[in-house]
Amino acid sequence: MSAKVPAEITSVLATDCGSTTTKAILIEKRGEEYRLVVRGEAPTTVERPFEDVTMGVRNAVREVEELTGRRILSEEGIITPRRPDGSGVDLYLSTSSAGGGLQMMVAGVVKSMTTESAQRAALGAGAIVMDAVAVDDGRKTHEKIALIRHLRPDMILLSGGVDGGTITHVVQIAELLAAAEPRPRLGIGFRLPVIYAGNRDARPHMERILGERFDLRMVENLRPVLEKEVLGPAREEIHNLFMEHVMAQAPGYNKLMTWTGAPIMPTPAAVGLGMQTAAREYGLNVIGVDIGGATTDVFSVYGERFVRTVSANLGMSYSICNVLLEAGLPNIVRWIPFPVDEADIRNRIRNKMIRPTTIPQTLEELAIEQALAREALRLAFEHHKTLAVGLKGVQRQRTIDDTFTQTGAETYINLMELGMLIGSGGVLSHAPRRVQAALMMLDAFGPEGVTRLAVDSIFMMPQLGVLSTVHEKAAAQVFDRDCLIHLGTAVAPVGQGREGEPCLAVTLHLPGGKTVREEVPFGHIRRLPLEVGEEAEAELHPARGFDVGRGRGHALRTTLHGGVVGIILDCRGRPLALPSEPARRWQKLREWALAVDLCPRGFLEKLPG
Amino acid sequence: MAHAYTPGLKVSEYAVVRRQRRLPIPGRVLVEQGQRVSPDTVVAEASLPGNPNTVNAAAALGADPSDLPRLMVKKVGDAVKKGEVIARYRALLGLVSGTCTSPVDGTIESVSEVTGQVVVREPPIPVQVRAYLEGVVTEVMPREGVVVEAEGAFIQGIFGVGGETYGEIQVLGAGPDDVLDAAAILPAHRGKVLVGGALVTGAALRRAAEVGARGVVAGGIIDRDLVAFLGHDIGVAITGHEDIPITVIVTEGFGRMTMAHRTFELLQSLSGRVASLNGATQIRAGVMRPEIVVPVDRPRLPRVAGGAGTGRAGGAEPADAGGAGGAGPADADAGEGSQGLVPGTRIRIIREPYFGQLAHVTELPPELQVIETEAKVRILRARLDSGELVTVPRANVEIIED
Structure with missing residues (x-):
């Protein structure tokens, strides 16, 4: 099954047939750059009463046609390659996760x-x-x-x-x-x-x-x-x-297979390729997460090593009760900045499970939903680390230490070496404030030192993953410019200290020549603006006992990348420990929320407890 | 895109319900097209290959696996009884010997000279598929199963546990706001399907099981009561295979929730009739909701009503045929042909802060609006039964008919 790829590609149509929605994107070469032009979507038609996946594909592509005013569909399928009259596309690709x-x-x-x-x-x-x-x-x-x-x-x-x-x-x-x-x-x-x-x-x-x-x-x-x-x-x-x-x-796929210019790829495999493309493009170790209604996928690309895990029963709707079951209520409640009634929360979570398409209307509901997301992400990442391990059964030279400690499966995922954390899935991609997605990822993954944060805006990673198999450059360009929303960069010193004691001093040389100095004590978090596409040269001076990547107390000079959130100086400690006493914990959570502008100030001020 | 609101569950006084009754593997169909069946009629049966049992015969004999074929007393295909010698080892004129016996009645299926294992297959396991519904066989799928069609009232719940069962409907609450507690459940309720109002308590569930009731239907249930009754928590929304003596269906959700008047009144009107019910719930693509089907003859109900939220003229559309081995997904048509949301539509709000409240739609602004969370979504305005005018995301309502 070799790819039918024309030499010169100026337009690419790619679809992802998900279990509920079929999403189509149109990519075109504009000047020297490949960019996303439009996208369309329609319900997937694998199940009854339609039982033909191509109907959903046609509907999604029809939206693209309407938005561009250009003909892409013919009786036979997708018009390829592009015709002199401008109709059609040079390449059509698809991924699929429909039918389970x-x-x-x-x-x-x-x-x-x-x-x-x-x-x-x-x-x-x-x-x-x-x-x-x-x-x-x-x-x-x-x-x-x-x-x-x-x-x-x-x-x-x-x-x-x-x-x-x-x-x-x-x-x-x-x-x-x-x-x-x-x-x-x-x-x-x-x-x-x-x-x-x-x-x-x-x-x-x-x-x-x-x-x-x-x-x-x-x-x-x-x-x-x-x-x-x-x-x-x-x-x-x-x-x-x-x-x-x-x-x-699967119904209709025989037809769809004849339309595509390269083999149809399982959606998660394509996402994995997308992550690997990102890691190569930025030259960073990357962890990506896709949190859905039923499952949460975690991908890691560390050097040459690529691992994907699926936590099949951790999700935000269909499997939400399993998050409750696996994390336990206290672990969920710890992220909520106000007192809650246990029985009420349990009923709310169950009702979300049986009516999965509902959305939070109030800020309290949003806080509860994002608390659940933190735990789902944390558990999925724990699961990921159990598989992202070195080969077992390999003879290694034993040191005297090894004879006393039973080192089992140690993950090679080193959070200090993580360069970029990418989140996708409704709860992250559609968080009303982008900083909420950033904080959810910081709380769930606990990245250390300097880490860039991003979310996938409209989940086109699958289409870009399959595109990378035939046209890596186009995939990488669209990935950076249209797919990712760069949130910014987090700096999180590793170590523990006493509340209010020195933790991190930062000097930022901003574009335009301005210099900013910030000192953040332990137990605090701060957010500084730095726009998307902007870079700041930074000197990071951790206090004694804290490490930002060069060892305890050692300064680090590096470039910080901006984003819609900016720079987050996270001195809440790594590993992050929340106060166990409820009133104290609510106070800290609200203080942090205020510091990063997580939600409206009025809401936080009126909270009980 | 699909509906921005939840289409609502089907509550129909009269519908034609078709269910596929399919064997898990090819077998024999025992009924004919046109034949009337009752819920416990066996419509098809098959034999599943029996359980395989592995015996490490070489190890039992202390012999090398490669010698095993020579030491077998029984050969592949031979029938054996439990305790019967299947392999024997003798050496040094019988001074050294050992035997290996079959752990079960069955047939020798394989002898491995690599692992020294013998597989003894138990006799085939009969599987039977019952009609589940009272109705007529409308289609025979040779060797696979049948389609049973029933005419009657059809009610979908929002969530259930326990599998297919049937029993006479007994309404125990005076109204849809009532709580069904243990005190109301009597030994005379054995074999019945008990209908409560807004809530079934944990004690009532236990009592219902004690007296031998077949099912319980109520508006709501408290999460912890359900977990205690099941003996385990529910992680993922796939139910129907719980090991419990009764089938439980809630029509509205978790917590105390007034049963929709229409549902309650319909069940009340069916009191004394035999209902087929299935608690199986699956919430993801291909949603399956629990269901109650009560045979009702068409002449008795000349006024034919469509399903809730369907607005379908005539309403005598077939509910969907089911999947393998049992009742399939709930009606895939639910909500189709719907008028959708229009001013005046009766709705239930299904998320906080107005969770469970009933209202009438007053306005449907087409443009996206910012709600309290700061998300931009499609909303509607509605008047609650209390008179209050509220704004709610369209995703957080479902259509009901009262």
């Missing part, structure tokens, strides 16, 4: 080794991992079989063993699969795809055990040797199967 996205089960031998690699491969390919079965996962054989029988995945990724190693365990897992005979989610009578990415030597056994009952594919071992993880071939095969099976089963 790509749902996979992974299986491996050792939970913390091959199974974890399989999870990374599947998640990175844009799948939802329904469950991960391992020989040593603590479940009894009959429990595993019952579980596998119950799941109805789109495909299974099976791995285990290093090449040339023992085959017994991986064969054992294959025998379990064969005995359980899981059924595919879509379509009676088609063979469930199984990708085998384990010990090469076990391939003949796989053929014998699984070959008849499953659509078996073999790819390179995910862990050919313990020290190496090879995810590419498995991810590629997942994408192929996604096109062949999942997409081909």
Whole structure:
């Protein structure tokens, strides 16, 4: 499935068929730059009564046609390439998460080794991992079989063993699969795809055990040797199967596939590519989060390492009660700057779950909703860190320290090395004040030192991700200029101190020659204006015991980037600890809110408690 | 885009409800097209492959896995009984020996010389699909199932727990504001579907289960009472498979919430009739709401009313057919053909600060407006029943018919 890409591209149409909405964007080359021209959207038409995804695509593209006054659709589909009369586009691309996205089960031998690699491969390919079965996962054989029988995945990724190693365990897992005979989610009578990415030597056994009952594919071992993880071939095969099976089963996709100039990509996989493009473009380590109604995806690009995780049950509507369940009420209430009745909050959260399309009307409701978002984001990030870890099972030189401390799975996500935090999803992208999105991200992720903050304005990351596979430059330009809303930069010294004691002194050389000096004591937060596109040369002097990136007490000279929020000097401490005494906590939360202009002053002044 | 408001739940005195009754795997259909069925009629059945049991035979015998095929007393395909010897090891003229027995009745399915495992498959498990509704089989899908069509009253709730059941409707509250408490529930309510008003208490749920009632329908429920009754919290809005003896459906939401008058009066008028109900709720693309279906003959109700919020002439449109193995998503048509919101439309406000209040729409300004949160949204103005005039985001109302 190679891309049908013309040499010179001046206009690109890209759609993302989400589970509820199909979004179309039109990108054009204006002078030397690629820019977003218009966007359109329409309800997705995968489900009854329409059952043809192309209807929603046509409706969304029709909006684009109306807004541009230009013809893009024909009887056959999208007009490509662009015609001399100006109709059509040079390239049409699409992503899709309609119909529940790509749902996979992974299986491996050792939970913390091959199974974890399989999870990374599947998640990175844009799948939802329904469950991960391992020989040593603590479940009894009959429990595993019952579980596998119950799941109805789109495909299974099976791995285990290093090449040339023992085959017994991986064969054992294959025998379990064969005995359980899981059924595919879509379509009676088609063979469930199984990708085998384990010990090469076990391939003949796989053929014998699984070959008849499953659509078996073999790819390179995910862990050919313990020290190496090879995810590419498995991810590629997942994408192929996604096109062949999942997409081909979904209504209308056979038609849509003939329209696109490159293979349709699962939405989260495209978002991952978008994040990687951003990381390359800015030369920074990037963490991105997409918080939806049902799920929250977290992406991290640290150097060459890219990891995606899906917290399938953390979201702002459909799964909101699970946020309550996992975080616990006290963790949610701690972010709310006024007293609340526990039973009332619980009923409110439940009512949001059963009527997910409602929006907060009052500032109290908004505060509660954003408190829930902080916890959903925090939990999703915790989850992400459990998978963004170095390879386990690799022999390392042990120091005397290691003999006394059991260092388990340590994440390589170092918040001091994080360069940019990108948020998307309604609660972040549509927060009434942009500073609310900035503070939610600061509270949930706790970035350290100097970190740029941005939100995805209209969630066109999926379309830009798939575009980056055929035209990286266009994707990067639109990403920076039209997709991201730069909020600004946060400076957060790491350390703890006493309220009011010195924490950070900052000298900012602003554009135009003006110099600003600020001293922020511990326990306080401050916001300074610096517009989008502006840069300030900064000298950051942390007090003794505090670190902004150069070690405790060491100054850092750096460039701070402006944004719609500006510069946030966050001296509330890292890790951020809120006062446990409620009245004191409400006071601090209100003080911080005032300091950054989080919400109308009148609201804060009238709050009870 | 789709409606900016919640279309509202269907509450219909008369509707044609079709439900697909589908087997999870191909099997046999036991009824014919045109046949009348009652809720417990078995319409189709199939045999699911039995549970596989793995036996690590090589380890049990202390033998090498590669020797296992030679040591098997039973071969692949052989039937075995629980405790029957399936493999035996003898060496040194019987001085060293061991046996491996089957853990279950079943059939030997596979013998692995790599892992030393033997899979013994238990006998097939019969699965039956019942009609769920009282009605007529209108379509037979050979080997897969049938479509059952029922004519009658159709009421959707907002949230439910527990699966498909049926029972005689017994209204226990005097009005839609009443609270259904344990004291009102008597042993005579065994097998019944109990209807309360604004709230069902936790004690009432327990009492209903104790006396053997089949279901409870009320306007609201307190979150903590529901969690206590279930014995676990609900994280994600997918319900219907809870292990509870009764099906619970709330029509309005969490907290004490007056049941819509129309719903209450309709249920009152159906008192003594047998209702089919399903608590299954799923809130995401392809929304499924809990439902109550009560067979009512068309002649009894010459005035045919459309579903709430549908404004559909005639109203005798089919409610949607269901998905695999049970009642499917709630009517996909709900709200379609709707007049939508117009001045005078009766609405319920479904979010704070007017949560649960009923009102009439007075004005629908087309342009976006800034609300208290400072968000710019589409709003409407409405007069609450108390007379107060309020502004509310359109996303925070649902249409009702009283």
